[in-house]
Structures are given as C-alpha cells and as structure tokens.
Amino acid sequence: MDSIARATDPDSVPRLAALAALLADETRAAVCLALLDRRAWTGGELARHCGVAPSTISEHLTRLVEGGLLVRERQGRHGYVRLADAGVARMVEDLAAYATPTTARPANSLRAHSAGAALARGRTCYDHLAGRLGVAITDALTDRDLLRQDTGFALTDDGLAWFTDLGADLATPSKRPLARPCLDWTERRHHLAGTAGAELCRVLRVRGWTERVGTGRAVRATEVGRAELGRLLGIREAEFEVV
Incomplete structure (x- = not known):
C-alpha cells in the first residue's frame, strides 16, 4: 500500500x-x-x-x-x-460513453425522443462523425482495407490515397494522431477520430454530403451524400436511416 x-x-x-x-x-x-x-x-x-x-x-x-x-x-x-481543446472534447465523449447505460431510459417526451434518435443516427463528436453514420463509414473504410483496426486505428497506403483524392488535408503537421478510435456512446463501438476523422467530417460538409439537423450537433447524409458514400464505400441506403 x-x-x-x-x-x-x-x-x-x-x-x-x-x-x-x-x-x-x-x-x-x-x-x-x-x-x-x-x-x-x-x-x-x-x-x-x-x-x-x-x-x-x-x-x-x-x-x-x-x-x-x-x-x-x-x-x-x-x-x-x-x-x-480536442483533449477536453475526447474526455467528455469518453465519459459519456462510459456513463451511458446499456438499456437507455425511455424519453419523457416526443421532442426528447426525436432529438435522441437524431443524435443516435448521426452527430458530430467535436470535429468528427459519430453515431450510426460515423460507425457505418468507419466499418466501410475497414471492409475496403482503407483503415486497419487490428493493431489500433491506422490508415493503409490505399486509405491515405483515398482520403487525399477525396480532398482531405493529411499533410499539414499536427500533434494529433492521424487516426485513432473513439468509443461511440450510442453504438458502443468505435468510430474514426484524429486528423483523418476531422478531415473526413470537414470534406463531407463542404461537399454538401452531410448537413446539420436543427441547431444541435445532429447531422445526416444528404441525398447526394448517400449516393456518393454508397458509390465510394458501398454503404447501403438503409444504414443512413433518413428521416
């Protein structure tokens, strides 16, 4: 002791x-x-x-x-x-993931239920995508050998080329890791964070492939975004759960 x-x-x-x-x-x-x-x-x-x-x-x-x-x-x-800073954001999101019960309490109003459902479908986690949208993209990147998860998160050579072709800036020096896992508090699985996650979120927004829902941090894929992410990553329409 x-x-x-x-x-x-x-x-x-x-x-x-x-x-x-x-x-x-x-x-x-x-x-x-x-x-x-x-x-x-x-x-x-x-x-x-x-x-x-x-x-x-x-x-x-x-x-x-x-x-x-x-x-x-x-x-x-x-x-x-x-x-x-991003470190504080990561701590808050990690604590939220740890504190979220496996069986969530039912929302006490229709508005609360709708807001919670929108966040679960897709949201920004500080500067990267989370929720089912973020996890679906992360899974698709992994399935296509653009992202490795077996030894921690790391972009493959093909992944680096894919992000660059998309318009992501991965060359600017940064103290942040290029790719890191972030535990999703609604999905209980990891989504892509780090510089690559932030750049992906930025590029999708700039291209008009994602848009904010309301005034909070909920986001969804636009019609164009669903088509393009389906073409590039093979994400099925049902995985976007558009409302």
Whole structure:
C-alpha cells in the first residue's frame, strides 16, 4: 500500500477530485455535452439549452473556465465559450460513453425522443462523425482495407490515397494522431477520430454530403451524400436511416 502511495503523484489526487467535482453537476455536464458540436455558444444560448437562469449559467461557466475545461472568446459586444481543446472534447465523449447505460431510459417526451434518435443516427463528436453514420463509414473504410483496426486505428497506403483524392488535408503537421478510435456512446463501438476523422467530417460538409439537423450537433447524409458514400464505400441506403 505504501509503495502505491509513493508512486502516485501527490498533486494528481486533488486535481482528479476537482475535475470530478466540475462534472458532477448536471448543468455543467449538459454545457460540456452541448459544446461537443465544436461551436462557440453564448451564455444565453446555454442557459436556454440547460433550462436555467442566465445568472445561474454564468456561475457554472465561470467554474468551468477556471477549471480549464472551457475558454472564453469575445466578438464585439458578445461573449462566447467553447471547449478548451480536442483533449477536453475526447474526455467528455469518453465519459459519456462510459456513463451511458446499456438499456437507455425511455424519453419523457416526443421532442426528447426525436432529438435522441437524431443524435443516435448521426452527430458530430467535436470535429468528427459519430453515431450510426460515423460507425457505418468507419466499418466501410475497414471492409475496403482503407483503415486497419487490428493493431489500433491506422490508415493503409490505399486509405491515405483515398482520403487525399477525396480532398482531405493529411499533410499539414499536427500533434494529433492521424487516426485513432473513439468509443461511440450510442453504438458502443468505435468510430474514426484524429486528423483523418476531422478531415473526413470537414470534406463531407463542404461537399454538401452531410448537413446539420436543427441547431444541435445532429447531422445526416444528404441525398447526394448517400449516393456518393454508397458509390465510394458501398454503404447501403438503409444504414443512413433518413428521416
């Protein structure tokens, strides 16, 4: 027991406890999940999203900023907050995957059910695609030997060529891994993240192959996108579950 205590960074205990306390509040957790869409939100928008008063959300945002999970930005008279970086986004998504029960509770309203179903079909996970859409694309890339999952996520030579031909920028130096697995909290399987995942998400949006659903982070494949992803990756129409 003493050897374990000596091997532990003494500062890590209070830091971990402070982080857990930040996310232990449901309003602050809801803020972090909302910001996974990678957009910057105003305090008023987050207050409405979380169903709390502006003064209440202000206190929560201050704690999250001071805790290093969020950063503030100012544009003219308006103030915004966003997740501090991709590492924070990955942590929030991973925690959401771990915390999601295997049997989800039924939604208590039609609106909640529709919103949840849209997120499960497809969504952005910070800067890459998740949900059934993200997993279907990841599976298709793997089936065509463009992506390997047997020794961790890695693009094959053919995969590098495929992404480049699609218009993805994989050459710009980055501290991020080129490809990494991200556990999908609705599918309980991995989807593609890293630079390749982010570039794929960007290219599909720019080409008009995906579009945002409503004001949240739900996305879906457009009619053109379904046709092109079917042509390029063999994804069946039924896998898109368009509504």
